Amino acid sequence: MSEPIIHMDGIKKHFGNVIALNGVTFDVRPGECHCLLGDNGAGKSTFIKTMSGVHKPTAGTITFEGKPMQLGSPRDAMEAGIATVFQDLAMIPLMSVTRNFFMGREPTVGRGIFKRFDLDSANRICMEKMRQMGINLRAPDQAVGTLSGGERQTVAIARAVHFGAKVLILDEPTSALGVRQTSNVLATIARVREQGVGVVFISHNVRHALAVGDRFTVLNRGQTLGTAKRGEIEAAELQDLMAGGQEMASLEGSLGGTV
Amino acid sequence: MSEPIIHMDGIKKHFGNVIALNGVTFDVRPGECHCLLGDNGAGKSTFIKTMSGVHKPTAGTITFEGKPMQLGSPRDAMEAGIATVFQDLAMIPLMSVTRNFFMGREPTVGRGIFKRFDLDSANRICMEKMRQMGINLRAPDQAVGTLSGGERQTVAIARAVHFGAKVLILDEPTSALGVRQTSNVLATIARVREQGVGVVFISHNVRHALAVGDRFTVLNRGQTLGTAKRGEIEAAELQDLMAGGQEMASLEGSLGGTV
Amino acid sequence: QNIIVVAHGQANDPFWSVVKNGAALAGEHTGATVDFRTPEIFDMVAMSQLIDSAINQQPDGIVVSIPDADALGPSIQRAVDAGIPVISMNAGADVARDLGALLHVGQSEFDAGKAAGERLAEMGGTKGICVNQEVGNVSLDQRCAGFAEGFGNPVSIVPTANDPTEVQSKVRAALEADAEVDTVLGLGAALVGEPAVAAVQALGRDDVLIASFDLSAGFLQSVADGQAAFAIDQQQFLQGYLPVSFLALNATYGLIPGGDVPSGPNLIMQDSAAQVIELSAQGIR
Amino acid sequence: MAQNASLSADERIKTETLTTRLMKRPELGAIGGVILVTIFFLITASPTMFTLAGIMNFLTPAAQLGILGIAAAMLMIGGEFDLSIGSMVAFAGMIFGVLVVNMGLPLIFAIPLTMAFAAATGAVNGAIVLRTGLPSFIVTLAFLFILRGASLVGLKLFTGGSTQLRGVREAVADDWLTPIFSGDAFGGAFRWMAQQGWIAQLNSGAPSVPGIPVEILWFVAIAALATFVLLRTPAGNWIFATGGDKQAASNSGVPVRRVKISLFMLTALAAALVAVITVIDTGSTDARRGFMKEFEAIIAAVIGGCLLTGGYGSAIGAFFGAIIFGMVTIGLSYTGFDQDWFQVFLGAMLLLAVVFNNAIRKRVTGER
Amino acid sequence: MAQNASLSADERIKTETLTTRLMKRPELGAIGGVILVTIFFLITASPTMFTLAGIMNFLTPAAQLGILGIAAAMLMIGGEFDLSIGSMVAFAGMIFGVLVVNMGLPLIFAIPLTMAFAAATGAVNGAIVLRTGLPSFIVTLAFLFILRGASLVGLKLFTGGSTQLRGVREAVADDWLTPIFSGDAFGGAFRWMAQQGWIAQLNSGAPSVPGIPVEILWFVAIAALATFVLLRTPAGNWIFATGGDKQAASNSGVPVRRVKISLFMLTALAAALVAVITVIDTGSTDARRGFMKEFEAIIAAVIGGCLLTGGYGSAIGAFFGAIIFGMVTIGLSYTGFDQDWFQVFLGAMLLLAVVFNNAIRKRVTGER
Numbered sequence A, B: 001m002s003e004p005i006i007h008m009d010g011i012k013k014h015f016g017n018v019i020a021l022n023g024v025t026f027d028v029r030p031g032e033c034h035c036l037l038g039d040n041g042a043g044k045s046t047f048i049k050t051m052s053g054v055h056k057p058t059a060g061t062i063t064f065e066g067k068p069m070q071l072g073s074p075r076d077a078m079e080a081g082i083a084t085v086f087q088d089l090a091m092i093p094l095m096s097v098t099r100n101f102f103m104g105r106e107p108t109v110g111r112g113i114f115k116r117f118d119l120d121s122a123n124r125i126c127m128e129k130m131r132q133m134g135i136n137l138r139a140p141d142q143a144v145g146t147l148s149g150g151e152r153q154t155v156a157i158a159r160a161v162h163f164g165a166k167v168l169i170l171d172e173p174t175s176a177l178g179v180r181q182t183s184n185v186l187a188t189i190a191r192v193r194e195q196g197v198g199v200v201f202i203s204h205n206v207r208h209a210l211a212v213g214d215r216f217t218v219l220n221r222g223q224t225l226g227t228a229k230r231g232e233i234e235a236a237e238l239q240d241l242m243a244g245g246q247e248m249a250s251l252e253g254s255l256g257g258t259v
Numbered sequence C: 001q002n003i004i005v006v007a008h009g010q011a012n013d014p015f016w017s018v019v020k021n022g023a024a025l026a027g028e029h030t031g032a033t034v035d036f037r038t039p040e041i042f043d044m045v046a047m048s049q050l051i052d053s054a055i056n057q058q059p060d061g062i063v064v065s066i067p068d069a070d071a072l073g074p075s076i077q078r079a080v081d082a083g084i085p086v087i088s089m090n091a092g093a094d095v096a097r098d099l100g101a102l103l104h105v106g107q108s109e110f111d112a113g114k115a116a117g118e119r120l121a122e123m124g125g126t127k128g129i130c131v132n133q134e135v136g137n138v139s140l141d142q143r144c145a146g147f148a149e150g151f152g153n154p155v156s157i158v159p160t161a162n163d164p165t166e167v168q169s170k171v172r173a174a175l176e177a178d179a180e181v182d183t184v185l186g187l188g189a190a191l192v193g194e195p196a197v198a199a200v201q202a203l204g205r206d207d208v209l210i211a212s213f214d215l216s217a218g219f220l221q222s223v224a225d226g227q228a229a230f231a232i233d234q235q236q237f238l239q240g241y242l243p244v245s246f247l248a249l250n251a252t253y254g255l256i257p258g259g260d261v262p263s264g265p266n267l268i269m270q271d272s273a274a275q276v277i278e279l280s281a282q283g284i285r
Numbered sequence D, E: 001m002a003q004n005a006s007l008s009a010d011e012r013i014k015t016e017t018l019t020t021r022l023m024k025r026p027e028l029g030a031i032g033g034v035i036l037v038t039i040f041f042l043i044t045a046s047p048t049m050f051t052l053a054g055i056m057n058f059l060t061p062a063a064q065l066g067i068l069g070i071a072a073a074m075l076m077i078g079g080e081f082d083l084s085i086g087s088m089v090a091f092a093g094m095i096f097g098v099l100v101v102n103m104g105l106p107l108i109f110a111i112p113l114t115m116a117f118a119a120a121t122g123a124v125n126g127a128i129v130l131r132t133g134l135p136s137f138i139v140t141l142a143f144l145f146i147l148r149g150a151s152l153v154g155l156k157l158f159t160g161g162s163t164q165l166r167g168v169r170e171a172v173a174d175d176w177l178t179p180i181f182s183g184d185a186f187g188g189a190f191r192w193m194a195q196q197g198w199i200a201q202l203n204s205g206a207p208s209v210p211g212i213p214v215e216i217l218w219f220v221a222i223a224a225l226a227t228f229v230l231l232r233t234p235a236g237n238w239i240f241a242t243g244g245d246k247q248a249a250s251n252s253g254v255p256v257r258r259v260k261i262s263l264f265m266l267t268a269l270a271a272a273l274v275a276v277i278t279v280i281d282t283g284s285t286d287a288r289r290g291f292m293k294e295f296e297a298i299i300a301a302v303i304g305g306c307l308l309t310g311g312y313g314s315a316i317g318a319f320f321g322a323i324i325f326g327m328v329t330i331g332l333s334y335t336g337f338d339q340d341w342f343q344v345f346l347g348a349m350l351l352l353a354v355v356f357n358n359a360i361r362k363r364v365t366g367e368r
């Protein structure tokens, strides 16, 4: 099997007196989709934030393509080739869809002091990408704050995918999406994986995870419970692990085993 | 069948030149769970916001327990007995979990000028309710802004349920929840429905909707596509309606029919 | 010896910086240490608190200006009760004795304004404006009031901010809006007098009389060149120098003059302006 | 609190020391600055600064500023600004002076009338902000100018042309309410202490400190009350919520409009109280009173840790913020530094105090 | 834009008129206020206000304020304040004066040196804000005091005791750069127009308007440039993003720190430019230059629609905001109103202009 693109070893993260991560080891290989699963508050988002340069880990090492790496800021991570869809989406509500889409990586026309933000083509690309994801926007200059929850999430996903990367991190990307948009996103994951991108996919939906995942790592209370390969593990078993081993409410039966 | 608690008739809502709702009719009866389904951007959140007093409808009438009603503010709706979990949760990030939980309806001790916010019992109740939903908080004075996505959503749900109501509106309440928390929320819906509360439940997950819904109304592009009773409609058919009738990405097969 | 001066104008006000220079020089000459303190803005409450803080330090003498006797009276009396000799300067000639001050060095702002008004009327002014860069500062308001009385003709007040460009525009506006205005009195030479001259020059009018309180080198130059009528000098250097020297002498030998010392007013006209430009540029006049 | 015991069982939290817990509270954030400034002046200033008289001397302006600062802090926590409080000090002072001197009303009528005027203006401020949806910054700025101008016009009208109204002290000298709003409290106790030789005496035999200036008592009482309201009452919760996110608060059932209007009335009332206290104390009022106090009040609140964006801060913070500001402004006159350097020092000290606060808090709480 | 055609096919949007589309732009929000104020003065003021000379007269202070206001607006959009720009005008003026008068440097060296000083101070401001995480309000407030004090000390040092440094006009009279920073542009054209009788002449035969004051040209150029940067460049996008949500912007790869530091440098540079222009124009500088300009700049930005919380606003808005402010302050001198009422009018006019702006925009865009 190929070498991991990024390898995180023994990552700890403390916020004041709160211990959010207590030694997590994780890696992603090119062309695989590695699912990060776990209960609410397990530390998944915190973990991928250390991976994308938002948080500095309290302890632990990050190795990127075989070399140790220090991520000073999300921009560093981006430049190294790590694209992330954060759970809170990292959008500016007052700004337009296009401006959010290209935030930090604006296309330009002209040269020298006449170099300017190429809004026309940016608008076009943005509308197009959104349509591909199954969202027909009214106008590219609508403020993101007035979009619906799912529309907003789609902007964030389309943005991360559009710019390409070696590692694509998706933190619960389908949580607010409709059925059509969800299947588009899952199809997109499958597509980029084919292109050799390593995907980190966080979800609470076992079915989504099983549909695209190659490996599954489960976090619980800031620690790794273990990693399984595709085919080695059953849906029910995985679901049990994700619930942190605690018993579930009685309704479960009527839900047919998988929530 | 019993009279509807709340009946919304021909609701339209325009934002400037954007037409978000274009004539939606909807009602909730006591003791039923009425699911509101639809594609991203269909207008579900906008609709329930007019129902809970956040938006004034551009046109249309609201009848509450047989009497026409004008909702001036969310507080009016609350006092009438409408409790809502908004998609954006309506939480203040800088404030503690307990303070958010009781925001607007603080328990007090003492009397006259010595009447004060009963923080001790508020903390106790809050921790207890969160535990019931499957979340073990570290401390009730943690700022909501530092909670994980699912923890935060659970606070909003627990709050709405705790204060009781005649109508409980839940806008994608399970989107960020883990499997255990989801089954708790669905069980909670079933429980309050038993108590005669009318529940409006918005979800993109057909399985969740079918698990607890009694009736299903589908919105598309600001208009009602129709209402179906439980048992009258198949999962696949419902899913098709929710996608707005548009074709889905090819991955569908591997997802086993329901996303 | 330690002498504390508490004044109501700020250290960066050109007028008061001259007072401060005077006090500092007196300190050098007599060997006393001089602390010069002012509130950051015209504020009687803050000033009374500064006097209190001076009293707490038990100096050998306090020099105060008294623009509001009611507000500062109790603090000054407390100083007197505490046995600290007090001399007032600049403002407060009428109340200094009653409050227990030994004497007063200065001129009445009202009288100075009146003298200027009388002189401008004599020179042929018929309708005037008084350009006030700090409306509500009682000493400045008194200058305008005195001017109105001495001038005898209609006077209106033009309130402005502390900004030369704005003053220039406003003076110009006032002159254009009412062509009968032929007299401009500024309450500060650098802040108002100079921009007023510039405004009149830009309008191309040579029939406008311009006078200003206090001195600045630029304004004196205009007086010397005949573009402005005169500057009103109250020799505020003396208001800083004399009280400090008096208090130092008082502390050493128990000497004190028997009466108030009038430091002005002193109108500087075209003939004498050139001589004081250099001193003004050094912060002495 | 009750649940601490059960919590320490959670392996996901480290135990923290009492100091850490205390320093985390925004109320106590500004204490570090007070300590730093005190040490600075202990070293550089004349020792008379920290005699009883000296302390009263710098606490008096701090108290007057602090009353405004605490109100401004509450309003800022609620998400708005009031730039008109400085002008309100002048305006309310003018109203009060006229009521007392020109109309000869006793304080029992004059003070409530002044307060009513102020509260009404505050309510108008608030109503305009809510009705138009404009930022309060610009609305109250308009009132900054309007009230300041109205004070000038009013004073000229009632004094026949002067911008200074005098004679308040004589007018209220015999009023039984005067001691509550002016002068020094506990005079008897202080005279007795002076006779015992516990505190210094003047030549006249009177104690060097005639008592505790009443504004200091008001200041402490208001700080305590405001802290109680903010932290221990539903209203306090509403204020934080309103400032934190207006929309979310309103969606959760907080009566946002009522909260905001009340806060605007509160700042106006605080300004009127300061006006009454200072006008009786000085016996006069003029058109410049309270000039720039709106900014100093905001400065005190911000030094004390309030966020300009609303939703975060404390009354105790503003309390210490005002003390820091008062100590620095008056304190420099106890040092030998040249007045020309005053502003440089003021700026540097403020910056130092705030940076120090911050550094301490971060270090203690382990934020990064 | 290109996609409008395809969009009108969507049944979920109503068609909107051109006016609606224009009024929606924040850039044009403040135009309503300018019109209102103009109408007010057309009715009440002496007709000389709207002669060519009169317009130049109120545009000159508006332009000086506007240069600061546009910079302040950009910084506010980026989520920060700079309260030190007023003091920076005095400080940079002092540096410039000393370089030109005391050191006799030609403008080609003196101006870049002054700018470099200012930019460095701005960078320090920004670095402290970023390093400590303190609100910029408090950090730049400290610099407000520090720079103001430093100007006083510096002036006294270099003039030997005076607070005014003069002789700048003489020192730069023959410099080839002077016409770019001072005086009136297009003098020839105006003289020619006066000869043709198109514009009024003075008694001396010179045109009543000798040209367009260069600050007005600077003002217009800066407004155009700032608008271009904000709306049409990546940097503009970064500024909006940084002010809208620092965390989200940084997570999306915007170099937040670099943006903020640059903006602090920009405001300092704007202040230095105003300092150079006014110092050459008046021929002198003093310790009170730029007093309160930081607030007026913020006022202009807010009138122009900037949000104090950042992330929203426009340079054109600040442009019109400065014009409104300039017209109102100067315009009242053209009216017959008793000038005691000045501040009342100023406040009322500001409020009216902003309310009017807002009402128009809401009405046109159909917001509720």
Ligand SMILES: Nc1ncnc2c1ncn2[C@@H]1O[C@H](COP(=O)(O)OP(=O)(O)OP(=O)(O)O)[C@@H](O)[C@H]1O
Residues within 6 Å of the ligand: A015, A018, A019, A020, A038, A039, A040, A041, A042, A043, A044, A045, A046, A047, A087, B146, B147, B148, B149, B150, B151, B176, B178
């Ligand atoms: N800045 C912070 N300060 C204090 N505690 C924090 C902070 N950020 C996160 N936490 C805590 O760390 C824990 C892990 O949070 P995280 O967001 O990583 O969970 P998650 O696994 O993403 O959960 P979810 O599935 O609900 O999104 C949570 O209990 C949260 O309360």
Ligand SMILES: Nc1ncnc2c1ncn2[C@@H]1O[C@H](COP(=O)(O)OP(=O)(O)OP(=O)(O)O)[C@@H](O)[C@H]1O
Residues within 6 Å of the ligand: A146, A147, A148, A149, A150, A151, A176, A178, B015, B018, B019, B020, B038, B039, B040, B041, B042, B043, B044, B045, B046, B047, B087
């Ligand atoms: N304030 C607003 N201004 C302009 N358009 C708005 C506003 N609020 C909502 N919209 C638009 O109205 C449409 C309906 O939005 P709504 O939030 O109701 O969708 P939704 O059905 O809840 O979608 P989702 O499932 O993604 O949450 C969206 O296309 C959105 O862009």
Ligand SMILES: [Mg+2]
Residues within 6 Å of the ligand: A044, A045, A046, A087, A171, B148, B149, B150
């Ligand atoms: Mg998460």
Ligand SMILES: [Mg+2]
Residues within 6 Å of the ligand: A148, A149, A150, B044, B045, B046, B087, B171
């Ligand atoms: Mg929604």
